[in-house]
Amino acid sequence: MAEVKAEKEGIGVTLLFIASPLLLLALWEIGVRAEWLDHRFFPAPTTIVAEIVRLFAEDNLLIDILASLRRIGLGLLAGFPTGLAIGVAMGRWKWARAFFAPLVAFTYPIPKIAILPLLLIIFGLGETSNVMVVVIGVFFLALINTYAGVRQIDHEYFDVARVYGISRWQVLRRIVLPAAFPDIFTGLKLAVGYGLILIVAAEMVAAESGLGYRIWTSWETYVIKELYACLMMISIIGVVLAVILEKIEGRLVHWKHTG
DSSP: OHHHHHHHHHHHHHHHHHHHHHHHHHHHHHHHHTTSSOTTTSOOHHHHHHHHHHHHHHSOHHHHHHHHHHHHHHHHHHHHHHHHHHHHHHHHOHHHHHHHHHHHHHHTTSOGGGGHHHHHHHHOSSHHHHHHHHHHHHHHHHHHHHHHHHHTSOHHHHHHHHHTTOOHHHHIIIIIHHHHHHHHHHHHHHHHHHHHHHHHHHHHHHOSSSHHHHHHHHHHHTOHHHHHHHHHHHHHHHHHHHHHHHHHHHHHTGGGGOO
């Protein structure tokens, strides 16, 4: 009975997850068709969908989507492991906390997109500047979440490991990373979403491809339908990535969802 109830609840949650955005889009469509909203500034969702289809078929929208996703991926590959390593070090050793904590406190409050002009001066226009914005943003999210996860581990585990003479590498592999993994994965989910925000903002200034670049050029040429189409694609990509990561988390961090 409990399994049947849980299954029904799961179906209900899924339906709500789908219904809420569809309701918003329906109200939007009605508002435009009833002329409560000015279609010049708020195109109907059906018009936006038709524009997305046109951009895929005639204007290489897929290339720009892949360009943005590639930059996010590179930023994650470079920034997340680095932040994870320093987060583990800060969580485990006082010397690491003493060295890195002031640096993190000093640099974290700076808005990451505000660093873009400095990156443009250092690296110039091009891929490196775009990717580095993502690297910096992802780095801090990985570090902070990993540090929090490591610090909450019960010290009894380390005492037992010391008694049995377990090496530092084994402690890291068998105790630290598994225990902190839920927090690390939370950092990954935040990093993916934040990376999408950062890359779109960076592409508006420092790129000649990508969704951010398309949004900016659409604004400059006043092609409102294309602007909304790109915004909707960003929303769709964000939702798809969030769902994928939730599914992965459900498999890898299954104990977090039990009880």
